[in-house]
Amino acid sequence: MRTLWLLHEMGLDFDLRIYPFGKALRAPEYLAIHPLGRVPCLEEDGLVLFETGAITEYLVEKYPEKGLGRLPGAAERAHWLQWLHYAETVAVHGATLTQQHIVIYEDRDRSPFVMKLERRRLEKALEVLDTHLADGREYLLESGFSAIDTNVGYSVYVARHFTPLQVFPHLAAYYNRLSARPAFAKSLPETPALFRQPFYDLRDDLAS
Numbered sequence: 001m002r003t004l005w006l007l008h009e010m011g012l013d014f015d016l017r018i019y020p021f022g023k024a025l026r027a028p029e030y031l032a033i034h035p036l037g038r039v040p041c042l043e044e045d046g047l048v049l050f051e052t053g054a055i056t057e058y059l060v061e062k063y064p065e066k067g068l069g070r071l072p073g074a075a076e077r078a079h080w081l082q083w084l085h086y087a088e089t090v091a092v093h094g095a096t097l098t099q100q101h102i103v104i105y106e107d108r109d110r111s112p113f114v115m116k117l118e119r120r121r122l123e124k125a126l127e128v129l130d131t132h133l134a135d136g137r138e139y140l141l142e143s144g145f146s147a148i149d150t151n152v153g154y155s156v157y158v159a160r161h162f163t164p165l166q167v168f169p170h171l172a173a174y175y176n177r178l179s180a181r182p183a184f185a186k187s188l189p190e191t192p193a194l195f196r197q198p199f200y201d202l203r204d205d206l207a208s
């Protein structure tokens, strides 16, 4: 979703191929593109690239006129890189919580301890963003919207399924700004593919 969002923000022409989670991602044809069978993947002019962060850097450098990167030499370059990679720090907690609450099918295989720990670690990671945004800035960099906002924004999109954003007022306002962008709306799945409910609370009902 975050790469799709970025492509829409950039206004590029592209063909989207959707691979549902499951066997399609482990088919030999797909493993020839991404050896781990994950999404996303970008193919352009014979180049095959995986890892969202790398795809982000590649796209903003290939299309500098879109203005969504902060290229080497730019004043905010170092912080642009910092938040690009921080997006993955947040995303990993979201991915673990997605696995615990949604992907794992049987209650006996879920861990209330992991759910609690990961929710706490996610909240600490969100707190850092909330504090950063507390000075009233609209987006992560003072110079305005860039590709790091699609990466971090996606991580917040996932995170809010597992922790209420209201306790982070600056982050909640930032997420509202991001989700009002037309390119964000275009990147959402037409039918809920993964998140079938808006919020997944802690599961204290599970045996420890």
Ligand SMILES: N[C@@H](CCC(=O)N[C@@H](CS)C(=O)NCC(=O)O)C(=O)O
Binding pocket: 021, 022, 025, 037, 038, 039, 040, 050, 051, 052, 053, 088
């Ligand atoms: N760090 C990688 C993460 C890739 C990843 O784990 N993608 C997930 C979806 S967000 C996936 O393909 N999961 C399918 C699976 O593990 O079978 C990236 O940003 O591209």
